[in-house]
Every structure is written in structure tokens, then in C-alpha cells.
Amino acid sequence: MTITMTRSDSLGHKRAVLGRVLQAFGYDVSDFLLEEAPAPVAESVGLNDRVVTVRRRSTGVERLYVSGPNSFWFGAILGDLARGRFGP
DSSP: EEEEEEOOOOOTTTHHHHHHHHHHOOOOOOEEEEEEEEEEEHHTTTOOOOOEEETTTTTOEEEEESSSSSOHHHHHHHHHHTTTTTTO
């Protein structure tokens, strides 16, 4: 899995956990790209929200998740994996 961060690694240990989850679902971890960047609209109004992008290279499927205080972005990624939203 490729991890791209635009500031300090605020994803922390969740990257490693996500890699293990992808393997448990039978995915090739290197097929996924995980990026985190400031959320442009949130930043313009002084909020600290960020956007986590998960992209599956082989299918081109890309999903965006807001990662900020009190967000449930990691659970949303797990739910999308369980629902097959990144493909078989």
C-alpha cells in the first residue's frame, strides 16, 4: 500500500491495521493507495477536517472520507470493504 501524506502522519497506526484488514479480505495491499490531505472547504472556514482518499489501482475505484475530530472515517472504510465497494 502506498501512503502519501501532506503533513505529519496523522493516520498513525491505522495504516498498518488497514493493510492487515485488506489482506484479511483477500486484497493485495499494494493495489491500494491511501492519501490524506486538508479538506479545502473546511480549511477555508478554520476547521481541522481532512480528507482521506482510498484508491484501488486495478479498478480505479476511489472513495473519500472526512477525517477530523469525532469522525468515523476508519469504520466507514471497513464498511465499504465489507460491502465490496472496492470490487472483488
